[in-house]
Amino acid sequence: MAEIIDADKGEASSCGRSKDILNENLYENKVQKIPASFRCVQHYFGSYVFPLLEETRAQLRSSMQNLQRVPFAEVIDFSKFERDATKLYYVKVDKWQSRFSGGEPYRALPGDNFVLADFKTESVCDLQRVGRSWGIVTVTKKASEKDKKNYDLCSARNEDSPNEKLIESLCSELNESQTRSVRACIRSLYIANSSVELIQGPAGTGKTKTIATLLFTLLRMRCRTLTCAPTEVAIMEVASIFMKIVNGAKSNALFCPLGEILLFGNEERWKVSPEIEEICLDYHVERLAKCLGPEETGCVSLYHYHISSKNESTREKEQENTTTEIEEKESTSDDEVSKGKCKSFL
Known part of the structure; x- marks a missing residue:
């Protein structure tokens, strides 16, 4: 199973660090009674900021009190999601395990919050120990099969x-x-x-x-x-x-090769500088016309000349090889006669 999580959303929910969720006095002096009337729109929305943050913090804190009862899974791959500039991560986990038998297996859905830690948590006390690293993350998208294939390709x-x-x-x-x-x-x-x-x-x-x-x-x-x-x-x-x-x-x-680069557009408004002249469309056409034109000894003529010369050279080599073989045979026959290796039969 794989999910795409947002490491920002957990921190935004608590308006600070993830560890602030456990602080009961975080907004003690900031939450005030909401008035019956408001001076302006900003005053209206501003009156609800800290009460909503405190409510969110309290709900997360309450959920974390039951860590010993929630399902868990081991993270087997964790990497930055390159297609986005924010803190998005691609997380691949092993099979979800339940601490109690019975019931349907857990399936992660967008909007679910998790405690991401470098150890297996049993209670809130585990999170408060010195040297522990953990944070609150939110599932933003459940990876499809296409996302998994793309991720595997990018990882490769x-x-x-x-x-x-x-x-x-x-x-x-x-x-x-x-x-x-x-x-x-x-x-x-x-x-x-x-x-x-x-x-x-x-x-x-x-x-x-x-x-x-x-x-x-x-x-x-x-x-x-x-x-x-x-x-x-x-x-x-x-x-x-x-x-x-x-x-x-x-x-x-x-x-x-500059031949693979082509610049074209409204040439009437252009002021072509010498450094980019070689990639302009007109320049390419001019050069090709000179090479391929019938009046000049262009690329085509040179190509045919090259092929003709190569064929002639090949024929000369074949003739030389044939002459060499004949000379070798004649010399071998002379050697055999001189050594008395030729026998006559009656």
Whole structure:
């Protein structure tokens, strides 16, 4: 059985740390009598905040008093759920066990709260011992079979995979947040469900550089990628930074064919700079026309010449081999005669 849990919700329910749930005096001086009338909407909602928090804390505390009676299971896998920026975790547990015989087996459902601990709890006193680690978590989604397959696929592509090493080498110029964004986008390729990854931040935080690095990583992974932008200026900026990364990689002996990169759009508004000229559509068409045009000795003519030369070379080698075999046979016959190995019969 596997669930997706939210480590934030347990803490939000108690408005603090999970251990505050056991504190009976947590909101003692904050819970006040709710008035009969209110000055404004904010006053109305604000009057209910601490009473609701205290009620939630008391209910959780009451439920935790019966830890010795609730079902339990051993966690066999626990990992960060990469598709979300919040504290979402994918948890896989062994078979749920009941402390008492009889009754239907427990099945986790969204909204259920759990005590996640590094030990088997028998009572609230166990949680209060020094050195114990535990927290309150909430099930947000029950994993489907498709989620399990996707998770297994993503888990198989661990930190030692070639793609992870490639990402690490190409993102050396990015900060931790930018690298995390690139890695999240790359890992979403291996999830069957369609997803949208948003790279956001204030101006000057390196969003364009992050996108350009992501594009170069996808190119090195031989993934076909379409990049769109609302304005010509935006796409030209992405293309410019992208080509700087490509040209910088050439010095490191990374093979990157420019023929696989194509830039097109409203050329009337473009101001093509020299560094991105090689990837423009018109430039590609010009070069191909020169290579394939009938008036020039282009790629096709050179190809036919190469094939013809190769065939002629093959024929010459075959003739040389035949001549060598004949000479070897003649020399062998002469040796046998000279050594008296030829016999005559009457």
